[in-house]
Amino acid sequence: MRAVIAAPHKIDWIEAPPTQLQSGEVLLKPLAIGVCGSDLHVYEGQHPFVRYPVFPGHEVAAQVVEVGSGVDPSWHGALVALEPSLTCGQCVPCRSGRYNICEQLRVMGFQAPGAMAEHFVSPVQNLHRLPQGFDVELGAMIEPLAVAVHAVALTPVQGKQVAVLGAGTIGLLVAQVARAYGAAGVVVVDVLEVRRRVAEGLGLVAKAPDTAKYEVIFECVGNEKAFEAAIQGARKGGTVVVVGVYGQPATLSAGLIQDWELTLKGSLMYTFSDFQEAIRLLAEQRVQAHPLITHRFALKQVQAAFAAALQRDQALKVLLLA
Template identity: 80%
Template sequence: MHTLIASPHQIDWVKAPPSTPQAGEALLQPLAVGICGSDLHVFEGQHPFVSYPVYPGHEVAARVVAVGPGVDPSWQGALVALEPSLTCGRCEPCRSGRYNICENLKVMGFQAPGAMAEHFVSPVQNLHRLPEGFDIELGAMIEPLAVAVHAAALTQVQGRRVAVLGAGTIGLLVAQVARAYGAASVEVVDLLEPRRRVAESLGLQAKTPDSAKYDVIFECVGSEKALEAAIQGIRKGGMIIVVGVYGQPVTLNAGLIQDWEIGLKGSLMYTFHDYQEATRLFASGQVQGRALITHRFALPQVQQAFRAALERGKALKVMLLAS
């Protein structure tokens, strides 16, 4: 059985043929799978880089239940987090170590079958071993935390005044990473009071939009209004990191970008180091993840889980768990 998004607004738990790992692959049983904003974009027909049908699931902690030919047998039974990037290894970004922007990038759960299933297959090179006993829900959240780690590493946050626009899962993780990396101050900006309360429960400052200025702004919403707010809120010479996913083109105030010498940089996914660092941050307690989980469902309850996740005023991280 696996989850199928056949077309926008149509999601089902359907029968699937048995999965068999090939050379270099492993067969995995997912233990915890998170639903993220990109999954909702797919469900709503707003993701710019997919075609249907889509087999979702990319935030996952899993157990290896079988390995294919040539795979080290020590992987059998391992507890792992999935890095869902499928890359070519040949293009210039791949050869330079920036495989997160591979020219032929596919991502499990979007352009390739994902992990929202009873079992799924992955290349072994995409698996990160977790310590036995590692919290499986945090294991599933290593993927979004790696997104936050990668974004924070794109600019200097130590000693800087930082704002994070958007108190969703990614925004709250970015804010915690910026704090762990020594930002002078971190303020989370969101219109929704419940999300601001979660930020405050994590020891973060949270507020509605105002006229404050910052050295670094992480835009974690993915909307034209949020990007314009970032441009208006950055100090001259500051840096804006675009982390939010945009479903359609936007208009920028390019005059201010030029006149204020604003840096504007995109952040996509992660690399191996970001996964290792995310695991360290969770294990050390410098970043908290469980407070972000608002809903839990059994894995086959994908329809109920997606309905809950769409209530953005109430839901943050919705987690699907193996029965």
């Protein structure tokens, strides 16, 4: 059995044929799966890089229950986090170590079957072992934290004034990573008071949008209004990092990018080292992830989980638990 988004606004739990393990693959039982903003883009018909049906699930902690040929038997029974990138290994980005922008990139849960299932298959090379006794709910938060780690690593933040636009899961993780990496000040900006309160509960400064200026801005919303706010909020010579996923084209003040000599960067997903760093930050409690989990559902309650996640003024991270 697995979840399927057959078309926009249509998600079901269906019977699926068993998958035979190929060499280098393992069979996993998911223990905790996060519902991501990108999953909602798929559900709402706003994701630009998928074709239906889509089999979701990419934020996951799981246990290996069977290993295929060519896989070290020590993986059997291991508690792991899934890195869902499927790459070619041959293109220029892959050969330079930037496989997160592989020219043939597919992602489990989007262009390939994901983890919202009773069992799912993954190449063993996509797994990261978790420390013994690691909380499986935190295990499902490693993937979004790796997104944040990758974004913050793109530009130096130590000693700088940083703003994060958007107090969703990714924004709150980006803000915590920037703080852990020595930013002189981190401000989280969001229009929703309830989300600002969550940020404050994490020890972050939070406020509604205003006219303040920052050296580094992380845009973690993914819409035109936030993109323009990021440009307007950058100091001359500053940097804007685009982390939010855009379902629609956006217009922005290109003249200001030129005139203010702004640096504009995109951030996509992560690499192996970002996952390892995310595990370290959680294990050492440098980042708090539990306060971001607002809803929990049984694995087969996918419809209820997506309905809860769509209440963006109430939900942050929604988990499905086995």
